[in-house]
Amino acid sequence: MFFIAYKDFLYINQIAMEAYGAILNIVMPIFVLLFLVEKVVEWYRGAQVIRGLDSVSSFSSGITNVVKDVLGVGISVITYEWLVQRVALTHMPANSIWAFAIGFLVVDFQGYWVHRWSHEINFLWNRHIIHHSSEEFNLSCALRQSVSSFINYFTILLLPAALLGVPTMVVAVIGPLHLFLQYWYHTQLINKMGVLEYILVTPSHHRVHHAMNKEYLDKNYGQIFIFWDKWFGSFQEELPEVKPVYGVTRPVRTWNPIKINFQHLWLLMQDAWRTRNWWDKVRVWFMPTGWRPADVVEKYPVDSIKDVYHFEKYDTKASRALIAWSWVQMFFNYFLLAYFFANLVNIGSPGIFYYGGFLFLAIFAYTELMDRNPYAVYFETIKSALGLYLIYQSGGDWFGANQNWGAWMTYLVTAYFVLSVITTVFFVEKEIKLTVAN
Structure with a gap:
């Protein structure tokens, strides 16, 4: 039954x-x-x-x-x-x-x-x-x-x-x-x-x-x-004399959405570990948002915005070429997403989990480049190597693309993997490392 x-x-x-x-x-x-x-x-x-x-x-x-x-x-x-x-x-x-x-x-x-x-x-x-x-x-x-x-x-x-x-x-x-x-x-x-x-x-x-x-x-x-x-009792009208300022009072300071998703959890885990008060180790999870144990606040302060009208928004020095490449990366992964959704049943399990994990890794890699992290080269290389391995393992096919959409898609995806590594190396060497050195 x-x-x-x-x-x-x-x-x-x-x-x-x-x-x-x-x-x-x-x-x-x-x-x-x-x-x-x-x-x-x-x-x-x-x-x-x-x-x-x-x-x-x-x-x-x-x-x-x-x-x-x-x-x-x-x-x-x-x-x-x-x-x-x-x-x-x-x-x-x-x-x-x-x-x-x-x-x-x-x-x-x-x-x-x-x-x-x-x-x-x-x-x-x-x-x-x-x-x-x-x-x-x-x-x-x-x-x-x-x-x-x-x-x-x-x-x-x-x-x-x-x-x-x-x-x-x-x-x-x-x-x-x-x-x-x-x-x-x-x-x-x-x-x-x-x-x-x-x-x-x-x-x-x-x-x-x-x-x-x-x-x-x-x-x-x-x-x-x-x-x-x-x-x-939680309503507030927008006031003409108070222009809204957007963001969070503990700024995330990254473009990487996967990092942002777990930043607060990591802080809570650290606070629970570091505090000497056993009661605080438990209640830190259930207290009002932003609460931290007193001994941790004193010893491990975190960045916060004191004056919302005078703070520097997170930004990274990026050439127009790097911004354009970031859009290319995002849209190509959106293209891969569209294929994924159109062929979920054909891809099947566990293939859909491999595909989903690959997309997460791809996004992690190119948003690290957006954050001007030199290690983005390694993330991008791992992502592309994994993608090429998945194609190799399936006999030269990107998750059934040869049958579903035609071999051209597998060729396109393969070319993208190679190009993304070369381009990331270029930006890290010619833009990011050069700027840091100067």
Whole structure:
């Protein structure tokens, strides 16, 4: 009986994974197009809301997040289906508009509290810091999503939907839709929106949320509806006399999204190890975000922004050629991502995990170059060597590309691996090391 149930679980998971990949291949180009529209509007207005390397970092973070989601690398302490089976008072049909309306409202309610707790509890902040790490605010920073949230503790917040018997499939459809609808309001180029300000989360509301001004810090947690903040006392209107300043008060100082995802966790681990107080070793994880043991604060201070109006944004000296190459790297890996999502079932397991791991390594490598790390050469070489080895092991084929898309793709990928190493060596030797020496 267990074996049959487990087979059913694997089948459902495979179907969901394939569907999610197909949806992402539709949605991601739309996100890129809207970003380009924002760039054109920025240029037309003479505004400055987009920086090249910052946006490359943001898009790269989005790639890592969707790969993690599609691979299903995570554990739910309680699954929604388990909850429905045990507490449902009635059962709603999956094609009911009320099932979708109630499900959407409850998912948004859950989103509000998970979001709020991620700001208020030390160990939960690690899963959210990536989203606030950009010191700009534009559409690309919406893609800064976590790869460090391996465990879902909060399915219990969907209890109202479970009680009313909203089907699991409905909640599964609402989940990604709810996430994608949070993209559009990450912009400085849309002002207040009249009556919508009372109902929906708007760009104005979300600018407040991303700001680190004392007037705005830790406000406006809503994801689609703003009334949760007004009901639960966390609402703050954008003030005309207080221009939002974006980022986190402990700046991340890197373009590498994988490093950003685990910076706070590493700090908590160090603090728990270093403090001499055994009670502090336990409570450091559950205290308000930013709290550190007194003995650790004194001996191991960390960089923090004291005056949000006078600090130097993270930037790296990069030529136009290096910035352009960073965009090329990101878009080529996005191309590899599109192939990945289009052929998930054909690639199969464990191939999809090799592919996903390769994409993580590729992003780590080129964002280290963006950070002007001379060791980027070694990361890039390891990545390309691994890619060439995977092609060799499969008989000269990039994860079935010869059959699915034609041999030209394997040739293209092979050429890219060689070119990426040569180009990285060039930038390290001619730009990074030369600048350090001078």
